[in-house]
Amino acid sequence: MTEQPTTGASVLDYIDAHGLKRLDACWLLGISPWRFGKIVTESEQVPLRSPSMAILLRMVMQWSDQNPLPEYPKPRKLYDRVHALDPRISRRVFSMAIGCHPSWAGTRLDQPDYSSPFVDRLLWWLDRRLDAARSRDEEREVVREWLAMAQSEWRARGDSRLDFFDG
Numbered sequence: 001m002t003e004q005p006t007t008g009a010s011v012l013d014y015i016d017a018h019g020l021k022r023l024d025a026c027w028l029l030g031i032s033p034w035r036f037g038k039i040v041t042e043s044e045q046v047p048l049r050s051p052s053m054a055i056l057l058r059m060v061m062q063w064s065d066q067n068p069l070p071e072y073p074k075p076r077k078l079y080d081r082v083h084a085l086d087p088r089i090s091r092r093v094f095s096m097a098i099g100c101h102p103s104w105a106g107t108r109l110d111q112p113d114y115s116s117p118f119v120d121r122l123l124w125w126l127d128r129r130l131d132a133a134r135s136r137d138e139e140r141e142v143v144r145e146w147l148a149m150a151q152s153e154w155r156a157r158g159d160s161r162l163d164f165f166d167g
Contacts, residue, residue: 005047006054008040014061023117024069028060029053072120073127076109081130085143096162097150098122 015025026036031053039048048054060067083089089097091105098104098119108115115123126146133139151162 006057007045007047008043009045010061011036011048011057012040012044014057018064018067020069021117021120028069029056070121070124072115072124075105075115075119075123078123078127079105079109082126082143082146085136085140086147089143089147093147093162096154097147099150099153102161 011025011029014020015022020028022036023033026033029036031039039053043049048057079089079091079094082094091109092102094109095102095104095106099122100119126142129142129146130139133142147162154160154162
């Protein structure tokens with residue numbers, strides 16, 4: 001560990017080295033995105049104003065194997081998994097069922113760095129729920145529930161493209 005004080009640049013170096021998104025860093029440090037922006041711009045080369053945050057960041061950097069952030073599933077892995085459970089789930093349907101434009105999976109399925117924090121977390125919740133299922137039938141029920149949630153949201157927005165999943 002360096003004898004230099006922890007700075008905003010230290011925060012940026014850490015998130016870059018570990019491939020974190022800025023919102024994940026905000027959660028990890030317990031700060032808002034607005035405060036994150038202030039820290040990395042106003043404290044880029046000067047010590048962080050809060051010693052508690054600086055010590056927390058040192059802990060996170062030194063004990064990175066204890067990272068409490070969830071490991072988000074790769075979109076391709078989850079798409080393949082739900083498609084195997086219900087072959088009607090095309091890339092277009094998958095895209096819409098995660099709240100994205102219908103073309104999302106066609107261009108970004110194999111590029112997880114292009115997903116949003118919302119999509120990352122949505123995929124994480126779905127993956128967890130599928131893992132908790134005790135049988136293939138329960139996994140299919142999880143997929144049905146997820147599609148019903150997505151369909152409900154799209155319908156409420158006046159979009160009926162997922163309506164063929166009824167019944």
